[in-house]
Amino acid sequence: MSLADTRTPDPKRFIPGATGDWEIIIGMEVHAQVTSNAKLFSGASTEFGAEPNANVSLVDAAMPGMLPVINQECVRQAVRTGLGLKAQINKRSVFDRKNYFFPDLPQGYQISQYKDPIVGEGTIVISLGPDKKGEFEDIEIGIERLHLEQDAGKSMHDQHPTMSYIDLNRSGVALMEIVSKPDLRSSDEAKAYMTKLRAIVRYLGTCDGNMEEGSMRADVNVSVRRPGEPFGTRCEIKNVNSIRFIGQAIEHEARRQIAILEDGGTIDQETRLFDPGKGETRAMRSKEDAHDYRYFPDPDLLPLEFDDAFVAELAADLPELPDDKKERLISSLGLSAYDASILVSDKAIADYFEAVATGRDGKTAANWVINNLLGKLNETGHDIEETPVSPAQLGAIIDLIKAGDISGSIAKELFEIVWNEGGDPAEIVEERGMKQVTDTGAIEAEVDKVIAANPDKAEQAKEKPNLAGWFVGQVMKATGGKANPQAVNALVRQKLGVE
């Protein structure tokens, strides 16, 4: 693979060193577990959290004479992902063996794709921001390739004083390795890339994106250079398993490399590990220790071949992806780019929003989801998946406002009640007498009462029309906030004789 520099050095991204500015160059290899019921080459289940070695077939345990058989669903998932990355789909690809000895690698080789991957070059548009002006910056990041490969098992070193235990449940589970071009220039870009990639596979349903379960993890290649100079020597940080850690690992690694270079040293190409506890990377193995994997085509598997119709069928069934959804939210619902960006960033949020917005005003729905729901989730440290207020409940609250049954401020109260106690918003309004008073006779009586009690202010209001607001507030207070604020406002102004 030849490394092309597709980005123009941008001083915004530079990081200052003791002797001048530096630019960070980052490429990512993301391992994403394919969403499938069975493993890549065996019928064993892929279910997470099973008893150790419960999901192991004869193939996964590499029993003598066992042969791999490709799981077509994993092939479809890889093609779907390739389509989602707007990438070249290779109708002929080859599975190779990557040979090395490791106790949790039963075959003594990993079946992977080396020279001929199933998916070739593609692109991901990442969004950086919002900046202080609330704007997002879109950057196109190149995808080098995507290939299918087997996961290894797990070694457990804490079960016995002198022995290691092996759990082969993950052995043979399908992974997509998605390799970016060295197009990322900051830890923020790398985090945005991972976030966007995760959003895409979640939209596609090809990977659940659960990094804490190990469904997605990244090998991060980091090098630094003086702006405009050729690429420097890179180090690969293995198996980083959260977006936050990706940022921390890059920041630390770049600083480490800059310190060495500014001291007149050179960077050794090596594999490093990120220690989240210490927030630093440390050497794992040098290039000299690198394995010779002796790749060769797996003779147990024929080349993987499919036709245009196979790809076309998958393309036709592809769900709407974040970029397209964002476009649609802006053009057909009239949302701002800012709101649309937030709503599409996570498929679960987008799904929530669309459930609320269906049959309702899009902007109102967006305001409620972003300002109230996401605000509250953020404040309480919850994910959208954990929201106590369902889309139907939030929708009902919005409906009550629209029907004029409650005011905006009562609606906020109602939202709190539903958040804490649950229940049907309409019933709560009814039961707790929260319905706003729209009977103008009753409101008029209250307005008259307040004006009668405050003749001085009523007089002053003729000079200072702003005082009308004070009267509205008094009426609202007197009615326990249940009066329709528009009706109150109109009556107050009419009675005071102000515009």
Add this chain to the structure above:
Amino acid sequence: MSDLTKFTIAEAREKLKGGEFTASELTEAYLTAIDAANASFNAYVEVTHDHAREMAKASDEKLVKGEAGALEGIPLGIKDLYATRGVHTQACSHVLDRFLPHYESTVTANLWADGAVMLGKLNMDEFAMGSSNETSYYGPVLNPWKSRGSNAELVPGGSSGGSAASVAAHLCAGATATDTGGSIRQPAAFTGTVGIKPTYGRCSRWGIVAFASSLDQAGPIARDVRDAAIMLKSMASVDDRDTTSVDVPVPDYEAAIGKSVKGMKIGIPKEYRVDGMPEEIDALWKKGAEWFRDAGAELVDISLPHTKYALPAYYIVAPAEASSNLARYDGVRYGLRQEGSDIIDMYEKTRAAGFGAEVKRRVMIGTYVLSAGYYDAYYLRAQKVRTLIKRDFEQAFAAGVDAILTPATPSAAFGIADQAMAADPVKMYLNDVFTVTVNMAGLPGIAVPAGLDGQGLPLGLQLIGRPFDEETLFQTAHVIEQAAGRFEPDRWW
């Protein structure tokens, strides 16, 4: 009773159906013969007496009910490379000590479904790597044949030495074998038996311990052409657990036997006349050609120009695949484990103790040719040679040749612990010079006995056919069998 072992599969099949004897009696006759002679031959590494008796009893019930399968009650020996559920399956390697599979290979399952009876597991070269059966962890197998006037012990060939010897000595009615570079055809030629390596993909490889995945094929060794045809019919199938198996209908191979070869074109490739080949083999080859001419076939001189590259290319491809296939024998999950100070030490001790010298040699060759910097020069180039070899055959068949006649081996059986062979592994590898091309091209090849040499040892001829045209091989091999007659060793045991 032991007389019952004299019948071929075809004969026994009729007599079992006719009620002349029972499957239990037939099985008992073979078990008796094995118990009496196996100590001499070392052909079986495990005899499954109880298993055999149960299967025979079940066959008798089916025979009585008229529900007999194609191989109902026929006692077979199974090469140790085939996984047999709960029964010794070690590829005759120390590294698979005490390994008992929880599964049955597709080919043996096909045989049992057709009513065959398993007598036991047959000796072989370790992981099918060898041409003399001397690399077996269980020791060499004796060829039932001896040179005239000599008592010297001869090898039965390999790697399916136990299969060939047990068939020749009537210690089974027929045997399964496998062929990666000649492991069915060479031992068949050394023992006066018939062995066919079918087209790659004809039999499922599922449950057969892998040596070189792109070359390995299952096939039978039998006493005559008809028995080989009967066995292959039962063994062959497409298998969704082996994606390299091919979905082509399995014809009734027996029906091809006895059909006239009049008008058929038999190719004689000039490149198979190798330096140092005994005059007797050349003469036999010519005689074979004459038999075809006499039978009305047309002889055609053909050229397979890349033949001379086949053996070197084979000894790159096969070890490369083997080095990877054998990586799973690491002492972690099953088989032998030699404890070590850490995991690497355990791997090294286990594999050092578990593999024999020939297996180690091939694992090292294979590891070397796949290494960074050598891959293109060796493995990639060997694959290109392989394409050229395949094309040679395609061109010959495209020109109208129906089958190609060659010698099966460059010599007759040699002595156990032959000094020249032991000193130079390449001498041993040359045994496969006429057979490896067929594996490299994925074609079917059959070895059929054609005569005896001056020492009274059997010599075979090989016929090579189009992909999935095993019928023509049975048809043409039968012509040789008819002309040459059948060959049985003098009984000394």
